[in-house]
Amino acid sequence: MLFQTATANTSGYMIAGFVVSFVVMGLYVASLYLRSRNLQRDRETLEELDAAQRKTVTK
Amino acid sequence: MQSKPLTLTILDVLSIIVLGISTYLALFFAPTERVMGEVQRVFYFHIGTAWTALMGFILAAVFSVAYLVTKNLKWDRYQVAAIEVSLVFFFLTIVLGSIWARPVWNTWWTWDPRLTTAAVTELIYIAYFMLRQGIDDPERRARFGAVYALIGGLSAPITFFAIRLFRTIHPVVIGGANPEAEGGFAMTADMRVAFFFALFAFTVIFVDLYWNRIRLGELQDEVEQLKLKVTM
Numbered sequence: 496m497l498f499q500t501a502t503a504n505t506s507g508y509m510i511a512g513f514v515v516s517f518v519v520m521g522l523y524v525a526s527l528y529l530r531s532r533n534l535q536r537d538r539e540t541l542e543e544l545d546a547a548q549r550k551t552v553t554k
Numbered sequence: 555m556q557s558k559p560l561t562l563t564i565l566d567v568l569s570i571i572v573l574g575i576s577t578y579l580a581l582f583f584a585p586t587e588r589v590m591g592e593v594q595r596v597f598y599f600h601i602g603t604a605w606t607a608l609m610g611f612i613l614a615a616v617f618s619v620a621y622l623v624t625k626n627l628k629w630d631r632y633q634v635a636a637i638e639v640s641l642v643f644f645f646l647t648i649v650l651g652s653i654w655a656r657p658v659w660n661t662w663w664t665w666d667p668r669l670t671t672a673a674v675t676e677l678i679y680i681a682y683f684m685l686r687q688g689i690d691d692p693e694r695r696a697r698f699g700a701v702y703a704l705i706g707g708l709s710a711p712i713t714f715f716a717i718r719l720f721r722t723i724h725p726v727v728i729g730g731a732n733p734e735a736e737g738g739f740a741m742t743a744d745m746r747v748a749f750f751f752a753l754f755a756f757t758v759i760f761v762d763l764y765w766n767r768i769r770l771g772e773l774q775d776e777v778e779q780l781k782l783k784v785t786m
Contacts (some may be wrong), residue, residue: 502588502589503657505591505657506592508592508593508596508657509595509596512654515646515649515650519642519645520573524763527766534770534774534777545783545784548784
């Protein structure tokens, strides 16, 4: 008991580690969602443009 | 891009569940390590992310070969997806390692062989995306990307074996003890449960994110094709 070392208090680092993990993963998921949403909007706009161009050609 | 498959929706939900269970096991189920204290709990996520990221980089190298042989752009999409998700996971590995190192090694960073090879690997794949950004022609971009990812893929096994080949202070978790290591520990049965579950959980999360990223790549290609059609 005399030479037993006390366990270091490293809770702050542990909390920081888990917070960083969730923040990074959350940001990546958000980036996937936002990029997908923007691309879907682009696709809709381009499809409308394409349809409008076809109409002009047939006229 | 087709509507989201049911399997992927199930995988999304499963990923959240396994991440929750893995967090519970790491925080509450696994015992506190006697010397390092609570910070040792980040080890479960550190290894989980490292394992999946390194596998992802190797997978990307395999897809590079598939692209170079077949010239099918599908393999390029798979490769980009694998590298992007792996890059995020490997960034987490490095940050978690650094957070762990501060109280255990008394420094945030040291130019140890393992840390150096890990940093080089991360930089190689950041440069991969910079290279792709600079090339407009999709086939040329895919060809350059494939060759780069194939050579870059060598960095994954080098990083993995760095602690086994060189003198390093980084602990070896699997495959024997390193006498030079600082911060190594023997896992108890409960720690092993948390450890192996974290490996499983991060594999599931990786597959889920990877699949979602492939779908994003398909949508990107579709939009690029439409842009070409409209501007012609």
